Amino acid sequence: MDVDTRLLRYFTAIAEEGNLTRAAQRLFVSQPALTKQLKHLESHLGVRLFTRSSTGMTLTEAGRALAARVPALLGAWDEAAAETRTAARVLRVGFLSSAANEATQDIVAAFRERRQGWRVDMRQAPWSDPTAGLAGAEVPVALLRLPFSGQESFGVRSLFREPRCVALSCTHPLAGRAEIAFTELLDEPVVAAPGGDGVWRDHWLAMSEREGREVRVGAVTEQPDEFLSAIAHGYGIALVPASAARFYARPGVVYRPVTGVSPSEAGVAWHRDADEAVTDFVRCCLALARAGAEV
Amino acid sequence: MDVDTRLLRYFTAIAEEGNLTRAAQRLFVSQPALTKQLKHLESHLGVRLFTRSSTGMTLTEAGRALAARVPALLGAWDEAAAETRTAARVLRVGFLSSAANEATQDIVAAFRERRQGWRVDMRQAPWSDPTAGLAGAEVPVALLRLPFSGQESFGVRSLFREPRCVALSCTHPLAGRAEIAFTELLDEPVVAAPGGDGVWRDHWLAMSEREGREVRVGAVTEQPDEFLSAIAHGYGIALVPASAARFYARPGVVYRPVTGVSPSEAGVAWHRDADEAVTDFVRCCLALARAGAEV
DNA sequence: CCACGTCCATTCCGCCAGGTTATGGCGACG
């Protein structure tokens, strides 16, 4: 009777992968769940969309007809949603923990100054999505950390750089040191972000500074509070922006400067086909980035 | 995260009614269910779509923007589904119990002759939907009984007429009679179809032949088997097409000719914007209607 | 020819979204 966008995304994933198992892991669901959903779609349409074989799934004539239509359907929905939000004078902004630091409030204030009567709806994203909702079209613009994979398909501007430091438990042997060389940390277990995103994860694990040394993952966390408690429990250490010392001070957690790792870069990213409000927001970001960089 | 067509239909119903309670009964759900679903949609979009008051719901600016888009979205989906079915060489045909009688098989055969390699997918509709799925766009074409309300918005052709007779329990006092006058039946309880469709229901209750006499409804049924068992149990009598005697003979149920009621008219109806396969099917119906009428 | 790997289907189970009924709060209206 009813079809939702999820079903359509499932369908395209299967079509593109040509393989249920792989499509399932790409969508982060189990293979039986996909089987079942696909059956629903097929019985809803009364049509077989794929021919199954032991080598995989291939689209039928009907499946190809549907596949040709689905992107337009999903696009039309995203567009309608974006237009609705615009009409409500609400700008939804994704962000990653403290992505833009102290500048965030100023950016929002500047935007509300520029667009009287608008509201800014800040949505914090989990670290499993370094695009902060941009990739899933949940937000048209986001404050985040660079680089992230898939960056090329969005508009991206750098806002400022800041050094990275290390977060460790106050009980850690190195906690008393004023400064730590990254080479001293190569064998420490780390508290990492989940997910498979390559560039971004590599940056925070400082893969390029490890020269091939293995990473031992002591814990995986999605959100700041989980992260802090993992650090405090001594499950591992982690590289964080220097500003974390101001934003995430907590008993049991200390932050120490680190030498030998590249700085972190904060940025703003947006969907290419976004509306005027988004470009206004980006302008505000850029205007305030200089001020923020000096903090 | 995901939106389905149901949510959009709910939304338009609320927008059109301007009143949750009425929209709820139009959609055959409870009012709290609508409240909850609407909240989901609003929080998904991060936008208030209606302003609530004790006089009802009125669209906000954002709500109007969405309302302007939704028909196109739903239409695009229906279109994509129709095209997919066409590509699969499947024609889905809605029908109402024995709508086209013996002709049905011949029509299907003729269609398969005309369109080599096509399959016809017959979907039986419940009597709560006299359009046999046409109104909900579940099928592009249907075999049904005329008249039904909303008829003007579809293509409609009459196929044949046949007399109506009365179905009654074999224990009924009149069961032994060879023929019955409708005036003798005015005080009998009847087994009726559910739902509010005016013209169609009135026709089967023979409202215009009752001259204002009240109808007593003894039972309401959705499907032939329910109907037959209701008749057999003596919950009431009912007018049926004369052909029912052939299609629905059953122990405990007798069919008797009735005088004083208009005949029943079988027809084919289709969506105006349907594709070639549908018009082919309609042609087959018309070609075989004459043959069927003589049976 | 068999043993194994791959891929899709099936089964069973826990859980949540979406439904229902009952009830509360609030403004409009007589």
Added chain:
DNA sequence: CGTCGCCATAACCTGGCGGAATGGACGTGG
């Protein structure tokens, strides 16, 4: 000021979704 209509909330129930484990069909390599 009582009453009615309308929407929100609470408590509860159930069907469907998703997960883990398993089965079955097919191809492939030793």
